[in-house]
Amino acid sequence: MPTADPAVELSDIHKNYGTQRAVDGISFTIARGEFFGLLGPNGAGKTTLIEIMEGLRRADRGTVTVLGHRPWPRDTALLPRIGLQTQSSAFFVRLTAREHLATVAALYRAEPAAVDRTLARVGLTDRAGVRVEDLSGGQRQRLAIASALVHDPELIFLDEPTAALDPQARRELWQVLRELKGAGRTIVYTTHHLDEAEALCDRVAIVVDGKVTALDTPNRLIAAGSAATRLVVPADRLTLEAARALPGVTTATLDGDAVILETADAGPLLAAVERAAGGLHGVQTRTATLEDVYLQLTNQP
Ligand SMILES: Nc1ncnc2c1ncn2[C@@H]1O[C@H](COP(=O)(O)OP(=O)(O)OP(=O)(O)O)[C@@H](O)[C@H]1O
Structure with missing residues (x-):
């Protein structure tokens, strides 16, 4: 610049x-x-x-x-x-x-x-x-x-x-x-x-x-932010218990009909989800946004 x-x-x-x-x-x-x-x-x-x-x-x-x-x-x-x-x-x-x-x-x-x-x-x-x-x-x-x-x-x-x-x-x-x-x-x-x-x-x-x-x-x-990547997996394909046991998962929560996994490293987790959920069909990846970074920096939940 x-x-x-x-x-x-x-x-x-x-x-x-x-x-x-x-x-x-x-x-x-x-x-x-x-x-x-x-x-x-x-x-x-x-x-x-x-x-x-x-x-x-x-x-x-x-x-x-x-x-x-x-x-x-x-x-x-x-x-x-x-x-x-x-x-x-x-x-x-x-x-x-x-x-x-x-x-x-x-x-x-x-x-x-x-x-x-x-x-x-x-x-x-x-x-x-x-x-x-x-x-x-x-x-x-x-x-x-x-x-x-x-x-x-x-x-x-x-x-x-x-x-x-x-x-x-x-x-x-x-x-x-x-x-x-x-x-x-x-x-x-x-x-x-x-x-x-x-x-x-x-x-x-x-x-x-x-x-x-x-x-x-x-x-x-x-x-530079530490915001996690989220994987959204249909709940009928992966139980919360199984999700929590996957490698690299920092948190796993149930949100309606989806299990939300958070991870710092999406690559290995995606591979593990693919095996555990029988494929990646319907699985969404949500990478960090400016809003995530903003909320961290301004200490808002
Ligand atoms: N004319 C004024 N007299 C007294 N205090 C003021 C005046 N204008 C702003 N302030 C105060 O100064 C601070 C900064 O206000 P400012 O309007 O610059 O914030 P802002 O970041 O634009 O907020 P917003 O996102 O709500 O528009 C606030 O605490 C506000 O209450």
Whole structure:
């Protein structure tokens, strides 16, 4: 990953709200063109950190550089180069979706044709004439995302962009985000959907209590984690007792009509299951995911 001329550089960032420590000494660099995910439990400090990068909040301590500029105090040269979602308090609720986006586009001096193009991109063409206050939660969220994209910025910040989206809209947004990455844009985003982070992000930082506890590519985090591989065997082919006696099994449990085996080394166990269960038909293997690693690192069950 090239580190010369990065998109974002954070060095020892601290932020407290009164006595509440929200960000507690975070440093990392995001390369240009990178798709970077911020993951972590509720209250970990992700939004605060994103708002510091966006120039919406001032860090108590540390330095922030965004596209070579300091985002605080407000740098008007930087604003057209970064994309931010409309905050819910900043919607023009009496305007239609198209009028709202046209207003945002004018602020950034984006070309007028970008408005309808961006509405189409987020799937809002047929709601363009509806007032913002009459849009559904998911439609407002799409409009907020559109406001981050309408001026084709180099660096896009998205805070839980898929939180209120239905599964189809979520997949459609993934496609939009992949296209933006393909066009060389840098994307920094937060999500609680670990499958999404695993599918989209080049690297993720896992934030707990205002500190980064892990930062790497999803694959390397999964490989470095100790999450077990699970084998799911139909219960009519293998008893729990027989399962527990197989070599390399760390735990064996009955879950409905399946026996779930956990192992650190799936190869030998698969061979043993094949012998004990009379073949591998119907046997499923579930390898560790980013979610497993995340739950381990954040100490959640
Ligand atoms: N304006 C504020 N005033 C006081 N405390 C705040 C403020 N904003 C956030 N906090 C506190 O700072 C901590 C970090 O909050 P933040 O919103 O950054 O977390 P987050 O990781 O984005 O959480 P979530 O996943 O729930 O969105 C939390 O304990 C939160 O209660």
